[in-house]
Amino acid sequence: xxxxxxxxxxxxxxxxxPAPPDAPRGSASFKDFLLSSIExxxxxxxxxxxxxxxxxxxxxxxxxxVLTAVQKADIAFRMMMQIRNKIVxxxxxxQNIRI
Amino acid sequence: MFPxxxxxxxxxxxxxxxxxxxxxxxxNASTTRNEAGELAPYQKxxxxxxxxxxxxxxxxxGVRVAEVExxxxxxxxxxxxxxxxxxxxxxxxxxxxxxxxxxxxxxTDALAVARAYEANLGAIEIAKDLAxxxxxxxx
Amino acid sequence: MLxxxxxxxxxxxxxxxxxxxxxxxxxxxxxxxxxxxPGYQARDLSVEEFQTRLQRAIEARHQPSSAASPGDFAxxxxxxxxxxxxxxxxxxFHDQSENAVELQVTEMVKNQLQHNLALAILGSQFRLLxxxxxxxx
Numbered sequence: 003x004x005x006x007x008x009x010x011x012x013x014x015x016x017x018x019x020p021a022p023p024d025a026p027r028g029s030a031s032f033k034d035f036l037l038s039s040i041e042x043x044x045x046x047x048x049x050x051x052x053x054x055x056x057x058x059x060x061x062x063x064x065x066x067x068v069l070t071a072v073q074k075a076d077i078a079f080r081m082m083m084q085i086r087n088k089i090v091x092x093x094x095x096x097q098n099i100r101i
Numbered sequence: 102m103f104p105x106x107x108x109x110x111x112x113x114x115x116x117x118x119x120x121x122x123x124x125x126x127x128x129n130a131s132t133t134r135n136e137a138g139e140l141a142p143y144q145k146x147x148x149x150x151x152x153x154x155x156x157x158x159x160x161x162x163g164v165r166v167a168e169v170e171x172x173x174x175x176x177x178x179x180x181x182x183x184x185x186x187x188x189x190x191x192x193x194x195x196x197x198x199x200x201x202x203x204x205x206x207x208x209t210d211a212l213a214v215a216r217a218y219e220a221n222l223g224a225i226e227i228a229k230d231l232a233x234x235x236x237x238x239x240x
Numbered sequence: 241m242l243x244x245x246x247x248x249x250x251x252x253x254x255x256x257x258x259x260x261x262x263x264x265x266x267x268x269x270x271x272x273x274x275x276x277x278p279g280y281q282a283r284d285l286s287v288e289e290f291q292t293r294l295q296r297a298i299e300a301r302h303q304p305s306s307a308a309s310p311g312d313f314a315x316x317x318x319x320x321x322x323x324x325x326x327x328x329x330x331x332x333f334h335d336q337s338e339n340a341v342e343l344q345v346t347e348m349v350k351n352q353l354q355h356n357l358a359l360a361i362l363g364s365q366f367r368l369l370x371x372x373x374x375x376x377x
Contacts, residue, residue, distance in 0.1 A: 054250045054361055055298055058257050060291040065357055069238040072361060076368055080377045087375065103350055110346040117342065225349075232353045236360045 039085075043078045050075035104157045105228040111156045111163030112221040116214050118166050119148045123211045130202045133186045140186060143200040145172040177201045249369070253298065254362040260290050261355035268348045275341060282344065 053068040125146060132143035149167040156163030181187055182195035246252060264285045274280040371377060 051250050055253060057361075058250075058253050058291075058358065059295045059298065060287065065232070066235050066238065069235060069357075069361070072364060073238055076364060079368060080371060083371060083375065084377045087377070103353060106346050106350055110342050113342040114340050117340070225346075229349060229353070233356070236356060239360045239364045 036085075040082065043075070043082045046071075046075040046078050103228060103232060104159070104161065106225060108157040108161055108163040109221045109225045109228065111153060111165060113218060113225075115148075115150055115164045115166050116218045116221070118169075119150075119214050120211065120218075122146045122148050122169060123207050123214065126202050127204065127207050127211075130200055130204060130207075132200060133197060140188075140198075142176040142198040143202075145174070145200060145202050146170070147172055172201075174201050245369075247301075249365055251362060251365050253294065254358045254365070256294060256297075257358040258355055258362065260285070261351050261358070264351050265348065265355070268344060268351065271344045272341070272348070275344075284347070 050068075050071045053063060053071045056063045057065060057068045129143040133140065135141040135143070147170045149170055150164050151167035153163045153165040156165075176198040177200070178193060178196040179199055180195060181197045184197045187195055187197050264287075267283055267285055271282045271284075
């Protein structure tokens, strides 16, 4: 019996949590979280764009760093996209609830 | 963007010059006259290499040929009074002055140059491979 | 609106880099072909000149007041002629030419690497736009 909690709790603690720890507090904090993450993704894209421009112009930048920045921005964008898809899907499900 | 390529290329160019000089020494191993046709035995040429900070940068430097020096060691004398190039007067009358070039040394140097050339080519291959593999970050 | 879709991305910049590398490859291949031609002067497209012009075009694009059209980028470097390249670290042959094959091949390899790099980033940018449009991650 003691082994089971020790198995589950490290995995929960180790998982990165995109959801805020106090989600049921209200929709305002989720909206803020969503807007701030969109801004972060945009900032990463801008940073990747600047890095690519530096590379094209022959600046003092490592090609591996530029490619990593581009890929990170890519993945962040796709993650955002997936979150947006799930939100839209959830909204459509809620809409389909027949009263 | 890829300074390692420039560094290895500078080494290739420098070693090609060395190879040319070694070939020149071997070709002129029995030359008793200089370009003007005067009686002056060929003096062995020697290539001096120098670190070149202008190639590469950030702690890594390339190589360049500092100069092609003319060796001033005395020639090798061979007794041959019937040779028209023999010295006519002086204490070495009847001797012909030949260049002081040892073929074994030159051949060994040529082998060393060939290995160095290969090594730098290998470094270029690896540098190219690094750059190609970097593209896999995006794939 | 549709051509302007790409204005805010790095796609036009990368297109210019790719086209420049292809043009430069042609010049360098000509150098290799003429390696043993007596009196031949090795030519090159100046990379620094291209990068300076690209930098200026990028800065012009960042100005919010400019109505930059896609044609502005294209005109930035196409008038660059293949001028004679200086060879600072070479030993001249008797006909004043220095066509060390290693130098030419290395320039070609560097050009190829830059071309492939720009092309790979260009591909990933297009895929990202397609993800945004199709909404399928």
